[in-house]
Amino acid sequence: MANCMLNFRAAGSCWLLAAALCLLLAGGCSTRQGKGPEVSAPSFMLPEDESAAPLTQTELAALRSTGQIDRNVPADAMPDVARQYKYFLRKGRNTMSVFSKRSEQYLAYARKVFRSRGMPDELAYLAIVESGYKADAKSQAGAAGAWQFMPYTGMKYGLDQDWWMDERLDPYKATEAAADYLQKLYGDFGDWPTAIAAYNAGEGKMSRAKQGTGGRDFFEVRARNHKLDDKARLREETKQYVPRFLAVTKIMRNLPQLGFDSIEPDKAPGMLRFTARPGTDLMAFSSACRLGWEEFRVYNQHHKRPVTSTERATFVYVPARCEREATAFLRSPQANAYADWRPAKVTTSADSWDRISRRCNVPVARLKAANPGTGRLRAGEMVLVPRSVNMSATAVAALDGKKSGSAREMPQGKNKRLKSGDRRTPERVTAASGIGHKLQPDETLYAVARKYNVSLRDLQDCNQIDNPNKVRAGCILRIPDGKATAAPASGGSSGRVGKAGRKTTYTVQAKDSLWNIARKHIVSVDDLKRWNQVDEKSLRAGTTLVVDLD
Known part of the structure; x- marks a missing residue:
C-alpha cells in the first residue's frame, strides 16, 4: 500500500512492517511463522497456501495502491489482506476473472449511485464479495440477489417481496437499497471498514462487539475479539470479510496490470428502466421488443410471473436498443391486459381451468398463459384469474349443478336493477344515449371503467347493475354522459421515464x-x-x- 502500508507513525511498529513484508514475499519467514488462522469463507474462497509463488513487483505495487476506504489500514491487518489478495491472484484467479467480467454490466450504475450520495465509489466492489454480481444469487441462510439482502432488511430498504416479485433480484434497485443501508451504517459507526463489517455481521452484532471490546473501529474490535465471550465474538467470516473486500478492491483497480482482462463498464450495453402499469403482460412486452422470453427473463429476474403486479406499477428492464418498441408497447391499450386480474386461492381440488373459464368467460388458453407451469389445480394454491371470477367452492359446485337454459334479453326501457344472485343477465342493453360499449369475452366492468376513465360505481349506476359478476360478454354498456374520456396513454423508459x-x-x-x-x-x-x-x-x-x- 503506497504511503499507507509503509507509513507507520510509531517507530515501535517497525517490526510489524517486517512481518508483513515477510508474508508478502512468501519466503522462508512464512514457514517459520506457521500457517495463519483458517479462513471461514464461502466455498469459492478457500485459505491461500502461503507457500505459493511470492508476489512480483507489479503485484506488490497493486497491493500498495490505495483509495478512500483502504487508505489507513493498520499494519497488523495487512497480512490478512495480503492472504486474500494472493488467493484471488493464484488459486482463485479464474473466479476473480469471472466476477470482474460479470460486474462490468453493473459497475457504471453502482458507481453513479454511490457518487451521487457522496460515498466512495469503491463500495460498488462489495457486490463482488457478496455474490460475484450474480443477480439471482441465493444463500442457504435466505439472502438473495447481487447484494445478498436478507428478507427483513430488504423490505426495510424498499425491496418488495411477495407473490408477484422479489426485488432483491433487481440488481439496480438492490444497489440503491445497498447504498441506503451502507449510508445508514456509516452514520452509525463513523468509518467505512466498520460499516462494511456491519453489512456482513449485522449492525447489532457489530455494535455489541464494539461496546464489549472498547474498540473504536473494526480493526481494533478485530484485534480484541478474543476478549469477548463465544456468543459475542465476531465470526471468522466477518473478520476476513473486510480484508477480502480490500483485496478485491485493489485487484479491481489494477486488472490489466495484474494480467486480467480489462473491463469497460462505461461502454457496457445500455439498459433502460421502464415503469410498467399494473397488470402488464410481460410475455407480450418481450415479444414487442423482439426479445426471446428467456433473454427477457435474464434482465427481469425479480418478476416471478409473466404478468406484473396488478396492484402497483413496477420496474421492467430492456436493452437500450429496444427503447422505441418498448415505449410504443407500454403506451398501447393491450399493454396492461391483465389490470383487472388478481391472485386468488383455489378453494377446492374439484376446480379446474375449464370450470374457471366458464365462470368468467375467459378462454382456457389465456388462463393457462397467465399461469405457466400450473397443471391440475389443487386446493390452497394461488392462481391469477380475472378479478370478477368467484373462486368459492359454492360457485364450483353450483356450476356443476346448474341447469342449461337461455338467457333472457332485457326489454328496452325496462332495465330493472339486477340484484345480487338474480339469474337474469343483461345479454344486450342498447345504449339510448352517449357512448355504447359491447362487453368482450375477456373484459370485466372494471376494465371498461378504466378504458373510458370513469368510476366503476358510475358505470354500474348508469347500467342498473348491482352485481358486476353477473354481467356477461356481449351486452352493450352505456358509458356515463359527460364523464367518459379517453384513458391517457402511459409507459415510458425510466432513467428518463416519459x-x-x-x-x-x-x-x-x-x-x-x-x-x-x-x-x-x-x-x-x-x-x-x-x-x-x-x-x-x-x-x-x-x-x-x-x-x-x-
Whole structure:
C-alpha cells in the first residue's frame, strides 16, 4: 500500500512492517511463522497456501495502491489482506476473472449511485464479495440477489417481496437499497471498514462487539475479539470479510496490470428502466421488443410471473436498443391486459381451468398463459384469474349443478336493477344515449371503467347493475354522459421515464434523497430532476416537488 502500508507513525511498529513484508514475499519467514488462522469463507474462497509463488513487483505495487476506504489500514491487518489478495491472484484467479467480467454490466450504475450520495465509489466492489454480481444469487441462510439482502432488511430498504416479485433480484434497485443501508451504517459507526463489517455481521452484532471490546473501529474490535465471550465474538467470516473486500478492491483497480482482462463498464450495453402499469403482460412486452422470453427473463429476474403486479406499477428492464418498441408497447391499450386480474386461492381440488373459464368467460388458453407451469389445480394454491371470477367452492359446485337454459334479453326501457344472485343477465342493453360499449369475452366492468376513465360505481349506476359478476360478454354498456374520456396513454423508459398526466406534489423531508422520493412514487430520479430542475445538492427540506403519476 503506497504511503499507507509503509507509513507507520510509531517507530515501535517497525517490526510489524517486517512481518508483513515477510508474508508478502512468501519466503522462508512464512514457514517459520506457521500457517495463519483458517479462513471461514464461502466455498469459492478457500485459505491461500502461503507457500505459493511470492508476489512480483507489479503485484506488490497493486497491493500498495490505495483509495478512500483502504487508505489507513493498520499494519497488523495487512497480512490478512495480503492472504486474500494472493488467493484471488493464484488459486482463485479464474473466479476473480469471472466476477470482474460479470460486474462490468453493473459497475457504471453502482458507481453513479454511490457518487451521487457522496460515498466512495469503491463500495460498488462489495457486490463482488457478496455474490460475484450474480443477480439471482441465493444463500442457504435466505439472502438473495447481487447484494445478498436478507428478507427483513430488504423490505426495510424498499425491496418488495411477495407473490408477484422479489426485488432483491433487481440488481439496480438492490444497489440503491445497498447504498441506503451502507449510508445508514456509516452514520452509525463513523468509518467505512466498520460499516462494511456491519453489512456482513449485522449492525447489532457489530455494535455489541464494539461496546464489549472498547474498540473504536473494526480493526481494533478485530484485534480484541478474543476478549469477548463465544456468543459475542465476531465470526471468522466477518473478520476476513473486510480484508477480502480490500483485496478485491485493489485487484479491481489494477486488472490489466495484474494480467486480467480489462473491463469497460462505461461502454457496457445500455439498459433502460421502464415503469410498467399494473397488470402488464410481460410475455407480450418481450415479444414487442423482439426479445426471446428467456433473454427477457435474464434482465427481469425479480418478476416471478409473466404478468406484473396488478396492484402497483413496477420496474421492467430492456436493452437500450429496444427503447422505441418498448415505449410504443407500454403506451398501447393491450399493454396492461391483465389490470383487472388478481391472485386468488383455489378453494377446492374439484376446480379446474375449464370450470374457471366458464365462470368468467375467459378462454382456457389465456388462463393457462397467465399461469405457466400450473397443471391440475389443487386446493390452497394461488392462481391469477380475472378479478370478477368467484373462486368459492359454492360457485364450483353450483356450476356443476346448474341447469342449461337461455338467457333472457332485457326489454328496452325496462332495465330493472339486477340484484345480487338474480339469474337474469343483461345479454344486450342498447345504449339510448352517449357512448355504447359491447362487453368482450375477456373484459370485466372494471376494465371498461378504466378504458373510458370513469368510476366503476358510475358505470354500474348508469347500467342498473348491482352485481358486476353477473354481467356477461356481449351486452352493450352505456358509458356515463359527460364523464367518459379517453384513458391517457402511459409507459415510458425510466432513467428518463416519459410520463405525462396526473400530477401530485411532495414536500421534501429532512432525511430525504432523490432516490427514496423516486422509489416512493415509482418514478425515476432523472424525471424528478427534469420536472423540478433540482439535483441532490440543491435538494432542501421543505421544498415542494412535482411528481407526474401517469
